[in-house]
Amino acid sequence: MRLFCAVYTTANLLAKLPSVAMDASEFSMAKRLTRVSAAPIPDKLTLPALRTAAAGCKACDLWKLGTQTVFGEGAANARVMMVGEQPGDKEDLQGRPFVGPAGIVLDKALVAAGIDRKEVYVTNIVKHFKWEPRGKRRLHKKPNPLEISACRPWLEAEIKTVRREVVVLLGATAAQGIMGNQFRVTQQRGQWVQSNIAPLVLATVHPSSILRAPDDDSRREEMRKFVADLKKVAVQLQQRRAA
Ligand code: URA
Numbered sequence: 254m255r256l257f258c259a260v261y262t263t264a265n266l267l268a269k270l271p272s273v274a275m276d277a278s279e280f281s282m283a284k285r286l287t288r289v290s291a292a293p294i295p296d297k298l299t300l301p302a303l304r305t306a307a308a309g310c311k312a313c314d315l316w317k318l319g320t321q322t323v324f325g326e327g328a329a330n331a332r333v334m335m336v337g338e339q340p341g342d343k344e345d346l347q348g349r350p351f352v353g354p355a356g357i358v359l360d361k362a363l364v365a366a367g368i369d370r371k372e373v374y375v376t377n378i379v380k381h382f383k384w385e386p387r388g389k390r391r392l393h394k395k396p397n398p399l400e401i402s403a404c405r406p407w408l409e410a411e412i413k414t415v416r417r418e419v420v421v422l423l424g425a426t427a428a429q430g431i432m433g434n435q436f437r438v439t440q441q442r443g444q445w446v447q448s449n450i451a452p453l454v455l456a457t458v459h460p461s462s463i464l465r466a467p468d469d470d471s472r473r474e475e476m477r478k479f480v481a482d483l484k485k486v487a488v489q490l491q492q493r494r495a496a
Contacts, residue, residue, distance in 0.1 A: 292406040298414045300329050303407070307380060313403035315381035315396070321348045325376025325411050332490055333368065334417040334451065335359070336408065337377045337459060338426040342391050345382035351375045358460035359423075362476065366483035368490065374415045378430045379404045401430050412450050418493055419486050420451040424459025432456065443482040453489055457482035 292312045295302040304324040310316060323340035326349055335351075343353030351359055356375075363370055379400055384391040396404075412420075422428040425438050431450060438456050448454040458479055466472040 292403070294406050294410050298410055300325075300411075300414055303410050303414065307407050310380070310404075310407070312406075313381075313400045315379070315383055315400055318383060319381035320345045322380050323348055323350050323377065323382070324380060324407070325374055325415075326350055327374030327376075327415070328371070329374075329414055330416045331372055331374035332416060332418045332493075333373045333421060333486060334412070334415050334419070335373055335375045335421045335423055336427040336431070337375070337423045339377050339379035339393075339396055340382045341393060341461075342382065342384070345384075345391075350377055354464055355459065355461040358463050358476070358479075362460065362480050362483055365476075365480040367487045368483060372490070374411070374417065376408065376411055378408055378427045380407055395426065401426070405430075417451045419453040419455070419489060420448070421483070421486060422454065422456040424462065427459075428456040443478075443485060445485075453486075455482065455486060 292310055293306045295306050307322045307324045310322055316322070319340070323344050325334075327334075337351065337355070340350055341353045341355060344350055344356075350356070359375075360370065363373065379396040381404075382391070383394045383396050383400065385394050386392070420431075422431055422438075425436075428438050428441075429436050431448060431454075432446060436446075436456070438458060442457045443455065446454050446456065458475070460479065463472060463475045463479060466475045
């Protein structure tokens with residue numbers, strides 16, 4: 254088993270090198286020099302093996318807060334990979350991504366865009382629910398760069414394992430986590446962007462932002478724009494199938 258390490262130094266984060274593969278001696282040296290956590294990535298990259306290994310991940314402290322690791326879901330030959338931010342309350346309890354209110358919006362938008370849900374692998378850039386208590390509720394809290402960095406090896410392993418002709422980044426946390434902090438979903442949504450994570454990469458809003466729209470009209474309009482972004486994915490899938 255290789256040790257994929259999130260090396261938590263400012264330089265590392267600024268250089269956007271959140272994870273590096275090290276051999277055991279490099280790892281122990283890095284551990285002495287800096288704060289390092291290891292995500293136990295299995296040698297054999299299969300989704301079941303990754304899911305099992307991720308269940309025991311303690312690469313950052315979020316494992317103490319979440320009920321369980323919420324790993325990605327879908328087929329290894331899925332043509333589309335969708336990356337969100339982190340599981341929400343429902344996802345944390347069920348152990349499955351996008352099964353709560355945001356997932357319902359996503360499913361409706363996929364139907365409206367003509368994308369078969371069976372062709373989609375859904376995952377998150379952070380795989381534990383980060384929350385803070387607000388009365389009896391668990392209120393979503395945005396993951397910080399260290400938590401995103403610690404979880405990165407899992408996403409990298411999913412990217413290597415899933416077919417993914419297209420990756421869709423849902424919301425600013427996923428988009429900036431992959432494309433860098435300068436990326437602005439507000440300006441670049443719905444555009445094809447260059448990245449080595451997939452042949453085609455596009456960022457759009459997070460479906461939960463549609464739920465937060467202030468009234469019915471703006472919610473409808475936000476949904477329309479979200480579906481329009483996803484239709485670009487559907488067109489590419491059709492064209493690539495025909496080619
Ligand atoms: N929001 C996300 O980003 N991911 C989920 O799985 C659920 C809500």
